[in-house]
Amino acid sequence: MHDRTISRRALLTATAVAAAAVTTSTAAASPVSARTPVALRDRLRRLVARMSLEEKVGQLFVMRVYGHSATDPDQADVNANLAEIGVRDAAELISTYHVGGIIYFAWAHNTRDPHQIAGLSNGIQRAGLAQRTPLPLLVATDQEHGIVARVGKPATLLPGAMALGASRSHPGAREAARIAGAELAAMGINQNYAPDADVNVNPANPVIGVRSFGADPGAVAGMVAAQVTGYQSAGIAxxxxxxxGHGDTTDDSHTSLPTIHHTREQWTELDAPPFRAAIAAGVTSIMTAHIVVPALDPSGDPATLSHPIVTGVLREQLGYRGVVVTDALGMEGVRQKYGDARVPVLALKAGVDQLLNPPDLKLAWNAVLTAVKDGELTVRRIEESVLRILELKERLGLFRDPYVTGRDVDRTVGTRAHLAAADRIADSTTTLLANARGLLPLSRRRERNLLVVGADPASPSGTTGPPTSVLATALNELGFSATALSTGTAPTAARIEEAVTATRGKDAVVVATYNVSATSSQRTLVSALAATGVPVVTVAIRNPYDIARLSGVAASLTTYSWTDVELRAAARVIAGRVRPRGLLPVPVQRADDPDRVLYPVGHGLSY
Incomplete structure (x- = not known):
C-alpha cells in the first residue's frame, strides 16, 4: 500500500488534534448513527465558528483529482491536475481550496488496486488534518455495482440494482450493500453515491435503465431501504x-436537460416512494438530478437549482434533514440554462449542501465567496451546510480515526466469503423469460458442444473479458465444450456469416444480446443462427427488453449486466446447476405494439 511505512501512531496524531475540536463523542463509526447528540452539535457549531470563510466554502465542494497518490502522482496526472484544477496533486488541492470531499474515478487513476486506494485515502486524510483547521474528508465514489463500478477486481463485484430487483430479496440486497460497504470502508472510501432510487418506468431511458431496481415504486422502495441499511451498517455514508426521480426520461442529463412530465399526483405515486423509504431508513445523503419537473417547479430550472424542489419538496414536504449533494456539476443538464459561475450559487440558494465536481473549481469556489461577500448568500446559509457536512463526518467516525491499514484491506477486500456471497446472491437474479419445448437446462450429454457468440460492449469494472469469452469459460468449467466468437453489438454481414458457419457440429448456440433496437443487426444475427436449425439461447446482458425484437429463439434469459458474477450465474442456469429464480422487475412490451405487454412485471420461468 502506498505510504505503508508510516506508523499507526503517526497516522493518529493529527487525528487527535481534529478530534479535540469536537471532543469525545459516543457515536460509533459503524453502524452510521442517524442523529447527532445536542452537546456534540454545539461543539461542531463552535468549530464552524472558528473556520475562515474560505474554509467554510471549501467544505461545500467535492472534487475530482488525478493520481494514484495524494502527494506523488505520475507526471501525466500532475499535468492533468494543473490543466484542469491548477494544482499538482490531491494534497495541494486540499491546502488551496479546503475541499470537504474528493471523488474517486477509475479514469482519474484513483482506483488501481485496493492497497493503492487505501494509501491514497490515507494521504488525503493527512492533507486534510494538516490544514489550519484540521478537518477529515469525505472520500466518495460511484460503486453502484452492475454496470457502474469505479473499483474493480480484486474487490468483490456484486449484482447491480435491476438484477437485485429481479431477486425480490431484501436480505440479499442488504447483504450485497453490507459487503460492498465494508470493502469500500477498508479502502478509506467513506461515502458511496448509491443506491439508485429512480423508478425506471420508461424502457427508452438512456441513463438509468438497469441502474434502477425496477418499475414498481413499492418494490423499488423496499430495495432502496434494504441497501441504505446494508451500506450504513458497514459504516459508510x-x-x-x-x-x-430520473426514471421516466428519454434524455440523458449528462448531455442534455431532460424534462419529467409527471403530474404532482403521479410524482407522489411513482417517484416519491423510494426517497421516502430511504429517508425512513436514515439515509445520510440524497443526490439531486439535473432534470426539469414542471409539476414541482414550473420555472424550468433543473431540480438541482430549484428551491421549490430541494427545500420545498425534499426538506419541507418529505422532512429530510441530512446532506443534499448535487449530481456532477460538469453535466450539461445543469449547465445549459446558467453559466458555471452561477450554478454553485443557485444550488446553494436552492438548499443543496455539497457541490459535486464542478468543471472549473476555481471559478465555482470564487463565485460562492463573492456571493457571500456581496450578500446574495449569507454566512449563516453557508454554515448550515457546513454543519450538516461536519455532522456526517462525525457520524462516520472520521474525527476519531479517518485512517485505514493494509490489514483492513487484506482481511476485508475480495475475501473468499465475500466472493462466495456474490455468487450466491447472483444465483437468485437470472431471469428465464422463455423456454420453448424445455430446452433449458442444457444437458452435457445431449448438447455438449456449444457456440457462444454475441455482443462485446465496453467492459465495466467487474469483467475479465468480453461476455462471450466469460460465458464460454464458465460453461467449459461446468463440463461443456464451448467455443467463443465475439460478433459485437453491430455485427457485419461477414461476421454473421462467420457465426453461421461456426454452428456446424454444434448442439446449441448461446447468443449474448445488448440493447437490441428495431434496426439492430443483432436481430439479423439471431435470425440467421435460428435458421440453421441449431437451438438458440439468447442472454440479454443489459436491458431485458431484447426478446421482444428477436425471433426463432428457443430459450431466452436476462442477466441485467455483463459483469462476471452475473454471467457466471447465467451459465449455471443454462447448465442446470441452479434453477432460475429471477422475476422481471420491469415489464417487457411488445415491439409491434408498445401499449401491450409481452411479459409483465413478476414474469419468470423455472424448471
Whole structure:
C-alpha cells in the first residue's frame, strides 16, 4: 500500500488534534448513527465558528483529482491536475481550496488496486488534518455495482440494482450493500453515491435503465431501504439518487436537460416512494438530478437549482434533514440554462449542501465567496451546510480515526466469503423469460458442444473479458465444450456469416444480446443462427427488453449486466446447476405494439 511505512501512531496524531475540536463523542463509526447528540452539535457549531470563510466554502465542494497518490502522482496526472484544477496533486488541492470531499474515478487513476486506494485515502486524510483547521474528508465514489463500478477486481463485484430487483430479496440486497460497504470502508472510501432510487418506468431511458431496481415504486422502495441499511451498517455514508426521480426520461442529463412530465399526483405515486423509504431508513445523503419537473417547479430550472424542489419538496414536504449533494456539476443538464459561475450559487440558494465536481473549481469556489461577500448568500446559509457536512463526518467516525491499514484491506477486500456471497446472491437474479419445448437446462450429454457468440460492449469494472469469452469459460468449467466468437453489438454481414458457419457440429448456440433496437443487426444475427436449425439461447446482458425484437429463439434469459458474477450465474442456469429464480422487475412490451405487454412485471420461468 502506498505510504505503508508510516506508523499507526503517526497516522493518529493529527487525528487527535481534529478530534479535540469536537471532543469525545459516543457515536460509533459503524453502524452510521442517524442523529447527532445536542452537546456534540454545539461543539461542531463552535468549530464552524472558528473556520475562515474560505474554509467554510471549501467544505461545500467535492472534487475530482488525478493520481494514484495524494502527494506523488505520475507526471501525466500532475499535468492533468494543473490543466484542469491548477494544482499538482490531491494534497495541494486540499491546502488551496479546503475541499470537504474528493471523488474517486477509475479514469482519474484513483482506483488501481485496493492497497493503492487505501494509501491514497490515507494521504488525503493527512492533507486534510494538516490544514489550519484540521478537518477529515469525505472520500466518495460511484460503486453502484452492475454496470457502474469505479473499483474493480480484486474487490468483490456484486449484482447491480435491476438484477437485485429481479431477486425480490431484501436480505440479499442488504447483504450485497453490507459487503460492498465494508470493502469500500477498508479502502478509506467513506461515502458511496448509491443506491439508485429512480423508478425506471420508461424502457427508452438512456441513463438509468438497469441502474434502477425496477418499475414498481413499492418494490423499488423496499430495495432502496434494504441497501441504505446494508451500506450504513458497514459504516459508510450513502446517497439515494437522483431526486426527485430520473426514471421516466428519454434524455440523458449528462448531455442534455431532460424534462419529467409527471403530474404532482403521479410524482407522489411513482417517484416519491423510494426517497421516502430511504429517508425512513436514515439515509445520510440524497443526490439531486439535473432534470426539469414542471409539476414541482414550473420555472424550468433543473431540480438541482430549484428551491421549490430541494427545500420545498425534499426538506419541507418529505422532512429530510441530512446532506443534499448535487449530481456532477460538469453535466450539461445543469449547465445549459446558467453559466458555471452561477450554478454553485443557485444550488446553494436552492438548499443543496455539497457541490459535486464542478468543471472549473476555481471559478465555482470564487463565485460562492463573492456571493457571500456581496450578500446574495449569507454566512449563516453557508454554515448550515457546513454543519450538516461536519455532522456526517462525525457520524462516520472520521474525527476519531479517518485512517485505514493494509490489514483492513487484506482481511476485508475480495475475501473468499465475500466472493462466495456474490455468487450466491447472483444465483437468485437470472431471469428465464422463455423456454420453448424445455430446452433449458442444457444437458452435457445431449448438447455438449456449444457456440457462444454475441455482443462485446465496453467492459465495466467487474469483467475479465468480453461476455462471450466469460460465458464460454464458465460453461467449459461446468463440463461443456464451448467455443467463443465475439460478433459485437453491430455485427457485419461477414461476421454473421462467420457465426453461421461456426454452428456446424454444434448442439446449441448461446447468443449474448445488448440493447437490441428495431434496426439492430443483432436481430439479423439471431435470425440467421435460428435458421440453421441449431437451438438458440439468447442472454440479454443489459436491458431485458431484447426478446421482444428477436425471433426463432428457443430459450431466452436476462442477466441485467455483463459483469462476471452475473454471467457466471447465467451459465449455471443454462447448465442446470441452479434453477432460475429471477422475476422481471420491469415489464417487457411488445415491439409491434408498445401499449401491450409481452411479459409483465413478476414474469419468470423455472424448471
Amino acid at each position: 450513502t446517497a439515494a439518487k437522483h431526486f426527485p
